[in-house]
Amino acid sequence: MRIAVENLACRRSGRLVFEGLSFALAEGQALVVTGRNGAGKSSLLAILAGLLRPDAGAVRGDGIGERPLAEALHLVGHRDALKGALTAAESLAFARDLLGDEAATPGEALEAVGLAHAARLPVAYLSAGQRRRVALARLLVARRPLWLLDEPTAALDAAAQETLVALMRAHLSEGGLVIAATHAPLPLPGATELRIGRTPREGDGE
Protein backbone atom coordinates (compact mmCIF):
# COMPACT_ATOMS: atom_id res chain seq x y z
CA MET A 1 0.00 0.00 0.00
CA ARG A 2 0.89 3.67 -0.18
CA ILE A 3 -0.13 6.58 1.94
CA ALA A 4 -0.09 10.16 0.73
CA VAL A 5 -0.71 13.22 2.83
CA GLU A 6 -1.35 16.54 1.17
CA ASN A 7 -1.28 19.97 2.67
CA LEU A 8 -2.55 18.80 6.04
CA ALA A 9 -3.47 21.33 8.70
CA CYS A 10 -4.59 20.68 12.24
CA ARG A 11 -6.34 22.98 14.63
CA ARG A 12 -7.01 22.04 18.26
CA SER A 13 -9.46 24.22 20.20
CA GLY A 14 -8.91 27.10 17.81
CA ARG A 15 -5.10 27.00 17.93
CA LEU A 16 -3.30 26.14 14.72
CA VAL A 17 -1.00 23.22 15.54
CA PHE A 18 0.57 22.64 12.14
CA GLU A 19 -0.24 23.39 8.52
CA GLY A 20 0.97 22.68 5.02
CA LEU A 21 2.16 19.19 5.90
CA SER A 22 2.75 16.87 2.94
CA PHE A 23 4.50 13.57 2.62
CA ALA A 24 4.11 10.22 0.91
CA LEU A 25 5.19 6.82 2.08
CA ALA A 26 5.42 3.63 0.05
CA GLU A 27 5.87 -0.02 0.96
CA GLY A 28 8.87 -0.76 3.12
CA GLN A 29 9.38 2.87 4.10
CA ALA A 30 9.44 4.38 7.53
CA LEU A 31 8.80 7.91 8.68
CA VAL A 32 10.00 9.22 12.01
CA VAL A 33 8.04 12.25 13.19
CA THR A 34 9.85 14.49 15.61
CA GLY A 35 9.08 17.81 17.18
CA ARG A 36 8.86 19.46 20.56
CA ASN A 37 6.11 18.60 23.04
CA GLY A 38 2.77 19.85 21.80
CA ALA A 39 4.01 20.16 18.22
CA GLY A 40 1.12 17.96 17.06
CA LYS A 41 2.81 14.57 16.67
CA SER A 42 -0.04 12.72 18.37
CA SER A 43 -2.60 14.84 16.55
CA LEU A 44 -0.98 13.91 13.23
CA LEU A 45 -1.22 10.21 14.07
CA ALA A 46 -4.83 10.64 15.20
CA ILE A 47 -5.67 12.33 11.89
CA LEU A 48 -3.98 9.54 9.93
CA ALA A 49 -5.94 6.98 11.94
CA GLY A 50 -9.17 8.82 11.15
CA LEU A 51 -9.87 9.67 14.79
CA LEU A 52 -9.52 13.41 14.22
CA ARG A 53 -10.70 15.50 11.33
CA PRO A 54 -8.01 17.66 9.75
CA ASP A 55 -8.61 21.38 9.45
CA ALA A 56 -7.49 21.23 5.83
CA GLY A 57 -5.84 18.80 3.46
CA ALA A 58 -6.38 15.11 2.88
CA VAL A 59 -4.99 11.69 3.72
CA ARG A 60 -5.13 9.05 0.98
CA GLY A 61 -4.36 5.37 1.24
CA ASP A 62 -3.83 3.48 -2.03
CA GLY A 63 -3.63 -0.22 -2.68
CA ILE A 64 -5.89 -1.35 0.14
CA GLY A 65 -8.93 -2.01 -2.03
CA GLU A 66 -12.28 -0.80 -0.88
CA ARG A 67 -11.36 -0.76 2.78
CA PRO A 68 -11.17 2.54 4.62
CA LEU A 69 -7.69 3.51 5.76
CA ALA A 70 -8.67 2.99 9.42
CA GLU A 71 -8.98 -0.75 8.76
CA ALA A 72 -5.53 -1.01 7.21
CA LEU A 73 -3.59 0.35 10.15
CA HIS A 74 -2.59 -0.23 13.73
CA LEU A 75 -2.44 2.72 16.06
CA VAL A 76 -0.56 2.19 19.30
CA GLY A 77 -1.09 5.47 21.07
CA HIS A 78 0.30 6.70 24.35
CA ARG A 79 -2.67 5.07 26.04
CA ASP A 80 -2.30 1.30 25.89
CA ALA A 81 -5.99 0.45 25.27
CA LEU A 82 -5.79 -2.42 27.74
CA LYS A 83 -8.24 -3.42 30.44
CA GLY A 84 -6.69 -4.10 33.84
CA ALA A 85 -9.07 -6.94 34.64
CA LEU A 86 -8.27 -8.95 31.50
CA THR A 87 -5.15 -11.08 31.19
CA ALA A 88 -2.51 -10.27 28.59
CA ALA A 89 -3.55 -13.30 26.50
CA GLU A 90 -7.25 -12.35 26.71
CA SER A 91 -6.50 -8.78 25.66
CA LEU A 92 -4.65 -9.99 22.58
CA ALA A 93 -7.29 -12.61 21.74
CA PHE A 94 -9.88 -9.83 21.89
CA ALA A 95 -7.79 -7.57 19.63
CA ARG A 96 -7.37 -10.44 17.18
CA ASP A 97 -11.12 -11.12 16.99
CA LEU A 98 -11.92 -7.43 16.85
CA LEU A 99 -9.47 -6.34 14.16
CA GLY A 100 -9.65 -9.39 11.89
CA ASP A 101 -6.78 -10.07 9.42
CA GLU A 102 -5.40 -12.47 11.98
CA ALA A 103 -1.71 -13.25 12.00
CA ALA A 104 0.14 -14.53 15.07
CA THR A 105 -1.72 -16.18 17.95
CA PRO A 106 -1.73 -14.29 21.26
CA GLY A 107 0.84 -16.77 22.62
CA GLU A 108 3.22 -16.23 19.71
CA ALA A 109 2.83 -12.46 19.90
CA LEU A 110 3.61 -12.40 23.62
CA GLU A 111 6.59 -14.66 22.97
CA ALA A 112 7.85 -12.15 20.39
CA VAL A 113 7.79 -9.29 22.88
CA GLY A 114 9.31 -11.46 25.61
CA LEU A 115 6.22 -11.72 27.80
CA ALA A 116 5.29 -15.38 27.37
CA HIS A 117 5.49 -15.88 31.13
CA ALA A 118 2.95 -13.12 31.79
CA ALA A 119 0.23 -14.41 29.45
CA ARG A 120 -2.12 -15.40 32.26
CA LEU A 121 -1.56 -12.38 34.47
CA PRO A 122 -4.20 -9.65 34.59
CA VAL A 123 -2.83 -6.59 32.85
CA ALA A 124 -3.33 -4.55 36.04
CA TYR A 125 -0.49 -6.55 37.66
CA LEU A 126 1.98 -5.67 34.91
CA SER A 127 4.44 -2.77 35.00
CA ALA A 128 4.11 0.20 32.64
CA GLY A 129 6.80 -1.23 30.37
CA GLN A 130 5.18 -4.66 30.29
CA ARG A 131 1.78 -3.14 29.50
CA ARG A 132 3.42 -1.23 26.67
CA ARG A 133 4.82 -4.50 25.35
CA VAL A 134 1.39 -6.14 25.46
CA ALA A 135 0.01 -3.17 23.50
CA LEU A 136 2.84 -3.55 20.97
CA ALA A 137 2.14 -7.30 20.72
CA ARG A 138 -1.20 -6.24 19.23
CA LEU A 139 0.73 -5.25 16.10
CA LEU A 140 1.47 -8.92 15.55
CA VAL A 141 -1.92 -10.56 16.18
CA ALA A 142 -3.56 -8.78 13.24
CA ARG A 143 -1.82 -8.24 9.92
CA ARG A 144 -2.15 -4.62 8.88
CA PRO A 145 0.23 -2.79 6.56
CA LEU A 146 0.47 0.59 8.25
CA TRP A 147 1.79 0.92 11.81
CA LEU A 148 1.22 4.23 13.57
CA LEU A 149 3.27 4.32 16.74
CA ASP A 150 3.11 7.14 19.24
CA GLU A 151 6.22 7.25 21.43
CA PRO A 152 6.61 3.47 21.07
CA THR A 153 9.77 3.32 23.16
CA ALA A 154 8.29 5.14 26.16
CA ALA A 155 8.61 3.04 29.35
CA LEU A 156 10.55 0.32 27.52
CA ASP A 157 13.93 -0.89 28.77
CA ALA A 158 16.92 -1.19 26.44
CA ALA A 159 16.30 -4.84 25.59
CA ALA A 160 12.63 -4.23 24.83
CA GLN A 161 13.55 -1.24 22.65
CA GLU A 162 15.84 -3.48 20.62
CA THR A 163 13.06 -6.05 20.26
CA LEU A 164 10.70 -3.33 19.08
CA VAL A 165 13.18 -2.04 16.50
CA ALA A 166 13.67 -5.61 15.27
CA LEU A 167 9.89 -6.03 14.92
CA MET A 168 9.65 -2.76 13.00
CA ARG A 169 12.50 -3.80 10.70
CA ALA A 170 10.83 -7.15 10.03
CA HIS A 171 7.57 -5.37 9.26
CA LEU A 172 9.33 -2.99 6.85
CA SER A 173 11.13 -5.82 5.08
CA GLU A 174 7.76 -7.51 4.53
CA GLY A 175 6.54 -4.40 2.73
CA GLY A 176 4.88 -2.70 5.67
CA LEU A 177 4.85 1.00 6.49
CA VAL A 178 5.81 2.54 9.80
CA ILE A 179 5.09 6.05 11.01
CA ALA A 180 6.49 6.64 14.46
CA ALA A 181 6.36 9.79 16.56
CA THR A 182 9.28 9.77 18.91
CA HIS A 183 11.90 11.69 20.85
CA ALA A 184 14.31 8.79 21.15
CA PRO A 185 16.33 8.01 18.01
CA LEU A 186 15.00 4.94 16.20
CA PRO A 187 17.68 3.06 14.25
CA LEU A 188 15.53 2.22 11.24
CA PRO A 189 17.20 1.75 7.85
CA GLY A 190 16.20 4.39 5.33
CA ALA A 191 13.77 6.15 7.61
CA THR A 192 12.99 9.71 6.67
CA GLU A 193 12.59 12.27 9.39
CA LEU A 194 9.74 14.73 9.50
CA ARG A 195 10.05 17.67 11.88
CA ILE A 196 6.75 19.27 12.62
CA GLY A 197 5.62 22.23 14.65
CA ARG A 198 6.22 25.90 14.25
CA THR A 199 8.85 27.55 16.35
CA PRO A 200 6.94 29.44 19.03
CA ARG A 201 6.86 33.14 18.31
CA GLU A 202 6.60 36.15 20.56
CA GLY A 203 2.96 36.78 21.42
CA ASP A 204 1.80 33.42 20.09
CA GLY A 205 -1.64 33.39 21.65
CA GLU A 206 -2.50 30.30 23.60
Added chain:
Amino acid sequence: MTRAFLALIARDLRLAARVGGSGALGLVFFLMIVTIVPFALGPDLNLLARIGPAVLWLAAVLATLIGLDRLFQADEEDGSLDLLRQSPLPLELVVLAKAVAHWLTTGLPLALASPLFGLLVALTPPGMAAMVATLLVGTPALTFIGAIGAALTSGIRRGGLILAILVVPLMVPTLIFGVSAANAALGGTVPFATPFLILSALSLAAAVIGTAGAAAALRWGE
Protein backbone atom coordinates in the same frame (compact mmCIF):
# COMPACT_ATOMS: atom_id res chain seq x y z
CA MET B 1 -17.77 -8.62 11.45
CA THR B 2 -20.00 -10.96 13.45
CA ARG B 3 -16.89 -12.26 15.15
CA ALA B 4 -15.77 -8.77 16.18
CA PHE B 5 -19.30 -7.99 17.39
CA LEU B 6 -19.47 -11.13 19.55
CA ALA B 7 -15.91 -10.59 20.79
CA LEU B 8 -16.86 -7.13 22.05
CA ILE B 9 -19.95 -8.44 23.86
CA ALA B 10 -17.88 -11.25 25.40
CA ARG B 11 -15.20 -8.81 26.53
CA ASP B 12 -17.71 -6.51 28.22
CA LEU B 13 -19.46 -9.43 29.92
CA ARG B 14 -16.12 -10.70 31.15
CA LEU B 15 -15.15 -7.26 32.46
CA ALA B 16 -18.49 -6.96 34.27
CA ALA B 17 -17.98 -10.34 35.91
CA ARG B 18 -14.41 -9.68 37.09
CA VAL B 19 -13.44 -8.05 40.36
CA GLY B 20 -14.25 -4.36 40.28
CA GLY B 21 -16.65 -4.85 37.37
CA SER B 22 -20.16 -3.50 37.28
CA GLY B 23 -21.87 -6.91 37.22
CA ALA B 24 -23.65 -7.01 40.56
CA LEU B 25 -23.82 -3.24 41.02
CA GLY B 26 -27.25 -2.65 39.48
CA LEU B 27 -28.78 -5.67 41.17
CA VAL B 28 -27.55 -4.69 44.64
CA PHE B 29 -28.74 -1.11 44.14
CA PHE B 30 -32.14 -2.44 42.99
CA LEU B 31 -32.35 -4.62 46.09
CA MET B 32 -31.46 -1.70 48.37
CA ILE B 33 -34.24 0.53 47.06
CA VAL B 34 -36.85 -2.22 47.10
CA THR B 35 -35.96 -3.27 50.65
CA ILE B 36 -35.97 0.21 52.07
CA VAL B 37 -39.35 1.32 50.68
CA PRO B 38 -41.52 -1.01 52.88
CA PHE B 39 -39.70 0.32 55.95
CA ALA B 40 -40.48 3.88 54.93
CA LEU B 41 -44.15 3.17 54.17
CA GLY B 42 -45.00 1.05 57.18
CA PRO B 43 -46.77 -2.31 57.38
CA ASP B 44 -49.68 -1.56 55.08
CA LEU B 45 -49.70 -4.56 52.74
CA ASN B 46 -52.53 -3.25 50.55
CA LEU B 47 -50.74 0.03 49.96
CA LEU B 48 -47.48 -1.82 49.23
CA ALA B 49 -49.16 -4.17 46.77
CA ARG B 50 -50.78 -1.23 45.02
CA ILE B 51 -47.58 0.76 44.56
CA GLY B 52 -45.34 -2.34 44.23
CA PRO B 53 -44.97 -2.23 40.43
CA ALA B 54 -44.18 1.49 40.59
CA VAL B 55 -41.50 0.92 43.23
CA LEU B 56 -39.91 -1.90 41.23
CA TRP B 57 -39.92 0.13 38.04
CA LEU B 58 -38.48 3.18 39.76
CA ALA B 59 -35.76 1.01 41.25
CA ALA B 60 -35.06 -0.44 37.80
CA VAL B 61 -34.67 3.04 36.27
CA LEU B 62 -32.27 4.16 39.01
CA ALA B 63 -30.34 0.87 38.95
CA THR B 64 -29.86 1.26 35.20
CA LEU B 65 -28.43 4.74 35.71
CA ILE B 66 -25.79 3.37 38.11
CA GLY B 67 -22.73 2.49 36.11
CA LEU B 68 -24.16 3.83 32.87
CA ASP B 69 -21.73 6.76 32.93
CA ARG B 70 -18.83 4.29 32.54
CA LEU B 71 -20.36 2.65 29.45
CA PHE B 72 -18.17 4.58 27.00
CA GLN B 73 -16.09 6.65 29.40
CA ALA B 74 -13.97 3.69 30.51
CA ASP B 75 -13.11 2.87 26.89
CA GLU B 76 -12.50 6.53 26.09
CA GLU B 77 -10.07 6.95 28.98
CA ASP B 78 -7.82 3.96 28.37
CA GLY B 79 -7.75 4.35 24.59
CA SER B 80 -9.89 1.27 23.88
CA LEU B 81 -12.33 3.41 21.93
CA ASP B 82 -9.54 4.27 19.46
CA LEU B 83 -8.86 0.55 19.12
CA LEU B 84 -12.56 -0.18 18.54
CA ARG B 85 -12.55 2.39 15.74
CA GLN B 86 -9.83 0.50 13.88
CA SER B 87 -12.05 -2.56 13.68
CA PRO B 88 -14.25 -3.30 10.68
CA LEU B 89 -17.27 -2.81 12.96
CA PRO B 90 -19.16 0.42 12.24
CA LEU B 91 -19.46 2.60 15.33
CA GLU B 92 -23.20 1.87 15.41
CA LEU B 93 -22.51 -1.83 15.90
CA VAL B 94 -19.88 -1.04 18.54
CA VAL B 95 -22.58 0.87 20.43
CA LEU B 96 -25.07 -1.95 19.89
CA ALA B 97 -22.63 -4.56 21.21
CA LYS B 98 -21.83 -2.51 24.29
CA ALA B 99 -25.53 -1.78 24.93
CA VAL B 100 -26.40 -5.48 24.59
CA ALA B 101 -23.67 -6.38 27.08
CA HIS B 102 -24.90 -3.65 29.43
CA TRP B 103 -28.46 -4.94 29.23
CA LEU B 104 -27.35 -8.54 29.80
CA THR B 105 -25.60 -7.45 33.00
CA THR B 106 -28.17 -4.90 34.21
CA GLY B 107 -31.66 -5.15 32.70
CA LEU B 108 -31.85 -8.92 32.37
CA PRO B 109 -30.80 -9.72 35.97
CA LEU B 110 -33.27 -7.09 37.24
CA ALA B 111 -36.12 -8.65 35.28
CA LEU B 112 -35.24 -12.16 36.42
CA ALA B 113 -34.84 -11.13 40.06
CA SER B 114 -38.03 -9.08 40.18
CA PRO B 115 -40.30 -11.94 41.42
CA LEU B 116 -38.01 -12.32 44.40
CA PHE B 117 -38.00 -8.60 45.10
CA GLY B 118 -41.74 -8.54 44.41
CA LEU B 119 -42.18 -10.52 47.63
CA LEU B 120 -40.85 -7.55 49.54
CA VAL B 121 -43.59 -5.30 48.19
CA ALA B 122 -46.35 -7.93 48.57
CA LEU B 123 -46.91 -8.59 44.87
CA THR B 124 -49.30 -11.37 43.92
CA PRO B 125 -48.06 -14.13 41.56
CA PRO B 126 -49.79 -12.56 38.51
CA GLY B 127 -48.20 -9.27 39.50
CA MET B 128 -44.78 -10.92 39.61
CA ALA B 129 -45.27 -12.42 36.18
CA ALA B 130 -46.31 -9.02 34.87
CA MET B 131 -43.21 -7.43 36.43
CA VAL B 132 -40.90 -9.95 34.76
CA ALA B 133 -42.60 -9.41 31.41
CA THR B 134 -42.62 -5.60 31.58
CA LEU B 135 -39.04 -5.34 32.83
CA LEU B 136 -37.83 -7.83 30.24
CA VAL B 137 -39.44 -5.82 27.46
CA GLY B 138 -38.92 -2.32 28.91
CA THR B 139 -35.36 -2.30 30.28
CA PRO B 140 -33.74 -2.38 26.80
CA ALA B 141 -35.33 1.03 26.23
CA LEU B 142 -33.65 2.31 29.40
CA THR B 143 -30.26 0.97 28.29
CA PHE B 144 -30.46 2.38 24.77
CA ILE B 145 -31.71 5.79 25.89
CA GLY B 146 -28.96 5.80 28.49
CA ALA B 147 -26.39 4.93 25.83
CA ILE B 148 -27.01 8.28 24.11
CA GLY B 149 -26.35 10.13 27.35
CA ALA B 150 -23.33 7.95 28.10
CA ALA B 151 -21.86 8.72 24.68
CA LEU B 152 -22.49 12.45 25.06
CA THR B 153 -20.80 12.57 28.46
CA SER B 154 -17.99 10.08 27.71
CA GLY B 155 -15.40 12.85 27.57
CA ILE B 156 -16.52 14.52 30.79
CA ARG B 157 -15.06 13.53 34.11
CA ARG B 158 -17.80 13.13 36.74
CA GLY B 159 -20.32 13.19 33.94
CA GLY B 160 -22.74 10.99 35.89
CA LEU B 161 -24.90 13.88 37.06
CA ILE B 162 -25.17 15.45 33.62
CA LEU B 163 -25.93 12.01 32.25
CA ALA B 164 -28.81 11.54 34.72
CA ILE B 165 -30.21 14.99 33.96
CA LEU B 166 -30.04 14.26 30.24
CA VAL B 167 -31.59 10.82 30.18
CA VAL B 168 -34.06 10.64 33.08
CA PRO B 169 -36.64 12.84 31.30
CA LEU B 170 -36.31 10.63 28.23
CA MET B 171 -36.90 7.54 30.35
CA VAL B 172 -40.21 8.87 31.70
CA PRO B 173 -42.41 7.41 28.89
CA THR B 174 -40.85 3.98 29.43
CA LEU B 175 -41.52 4.28 33.16
CA ILE B 176 -45.14 5.34 32.62
CA PHE B 177 -45.98 2.52 30.21
CA GLY B 178 -44.00 -0.05 32.19
CA VAL B 179 -45.90 0.72 35.38
CA SER B 180 -49.27 0.98 33.66
CA ALA B 181 -48.75 -2.39 31.93
CA ALA B 182 -47.83 -4.02 35.23
CA ASN B 183 -50.84 -2.41 36.93
CA ALA B 184 -53.14 -3.45 34.09
CA ALA B 185 -52.15 -7.06 34.72
CA LEU B 186 -53.28 -6.69 38.33
CA GLY B 187 -56.76 -5.57 37.32
CA GLY B 188 -58.37 -2.33 36.22
CA THR B 189 -60.12 -1.19 33.12
CA VAL B 190 -57.15 -1.05 30.73
CA PRO B 191 -56.29 -4.34 28.99
CA PHE B 192 -52.69 -5.50 29.60
CA ALA B 193 -51.84 -5.61 25.89
CA THR B 194 -52.29 -1.90 25.20
CA PRO B 195 -49.58 -0.39 27.44
CA PHE B 196 -47.44 -3.51 26.99
CA LEU B 197 -47.35 -3.10 23.21
CA ILE B 198 -46.47 0.58 23.54
CA LEU B 199 -43.68 -0.42 25.93
CA SER B 200 -42.37 -2.89 23.34
CA ALA B 201 -42.54 -0.18 20.69
CA LEU B 202 -40.57 2.19 22.93
CA SER B 203 -37.84 -0.41 23.31
CA LEU B 204 -37.66 -1.08 19.58
CA ALA B 205 -37.56 2.62 18.74
CA ALA B 206 -34.93 3.26 21.42
CA ALA B 207 -32.78 0.45 20.03
CA VAL B 208 -32.61 2.23 16.67
CA ILE B 209 -32.45 5.84 17.86
CA GLY B 210 -30.12 5.03 20.76
CA THR B 211 -27.62 3.14 18.61
CA ALA B 212 -27.51 5.79 15.89
CA GLY B 213 -27.58 8.66 18.39
CA ALA B 214 -24.82 7.32 20.60
CA ALA B 215 -22.61 6.56 17.58
CA ALA B 216 -23.14 10.10 16.29
CA ALA B 217 -22.30 11.50 19.72
CA LEU B 218 -19.08 9.49 19.87
CA ARG B 219 -18.05 10.67 16.40
CA TRP B 220 -18.86 14.26 17.20
CA GLY B 221 -17.24 14.14 20.60
CA GLU B 222 -13.64 13.63 19.55
